[in-house]
Ligand SMILES: Nc1ncnc2c1ncn2[C@@H]1O[C@H](COP(=O)(O)OP(=O)(O)OP(=O)(O)O)[C@@H](O)[C@H]1O
């Protein structure tokens with residue numbers, strides 16, 4: 349039995365739609381695998397009742413198929429599905445690392461990115477890799493034209509998850525297919541600012557660079573309480589706030605000294621509109637870790 353911990357991730361970061369992603373210190377999925385004649389999947393943990401165990405419908409089934417690596421796969425979900433924290437991607441990334449090891453396929457983490465992205469194609473209709481890349485590689489990742497660039501980063505964040513859910517498939521329907529030149533110019537400027545901020549571990553630059561006037565405004569309309577939560581986080585000291593992935597999770601960047609206040613303000617703001625939520629106070633962290641192996 350071989351065990352892999354694969355972290356939650358936050359994709360887009362506002363200005364980097366389908367391009368940027370970060371690995372989060374917490375939460376994470378734990379994926380255990382052992383060789384079997386055919387793939388069998390069992391799922392426990394947060395939201396497991398909503399996750400299919402049929403290999404044709406689970407992201408890890410798509411990964412086992414792509415690696416030609418049938419296995420008994422146990423997923424212990426720490427990342428709630430349809431939350432915006434890359435739940436489907438965490439399982440896929442964990443399975444990719446575990447099965448690559450189990451079957452001695454010898455693929456690098458970069459080579460596993462398109463394989464894990466097959467799982468995303470299964471659930472959202474598109475093999476976008478902006479969640480699987482940081483879950484596999486850690487830190488901050490840029491996926492551009494199929495090529496992944498990674499930098500280690502250590503930025504404090506608060507990921508606040510309301511009890512509501514938004515499916516990525518639905519949230520992709522509201523993405524506009526056109527943008528004005530001035531919005532594109534602003535977004536390029538913000539994305540560049542954010543990327544430099546990651547290389548400098550600078551929460552101010554990262555927070556400022558998350559602004560986006562193209563995709564995010566359409567997505568926030570799907571999240572009850574978004575404007576109130578964003579305002580509350582900024583007032584409590586966040587340097588930037590945006591939708592995490594396809595939502596409904598909301599990501600705030602901050603300095604360590606204001607992390608606790610930001611988390612409390614976000615929970616209170618959701619509470620004020622009658623929505624329960626939980627906040628992860630964490631930092632941009634490591635990629636999937638293979639931490640236990642037994643014969
Ligand atoms: N191993 C898995 N883990 C989680 N969800 C899975 C898994 N396999 C299939 N799914 C399905 O994928 C959907 C959740 O994926 P979705 O992309 O909508 O959410 P997410 O991964 O939490 O969010 P985001 O990609 O916005 O960060 C659910 O319908 C769920 O049943």
Ligand SMILES: N[C@@H](CCO)C(=O)O
Pocket residue numbers: 359360365366367472476478479516519520593594
């Ligand atoms: N880039 C993807 C991430 C969510 O899986 C989206 O926003 O649709």
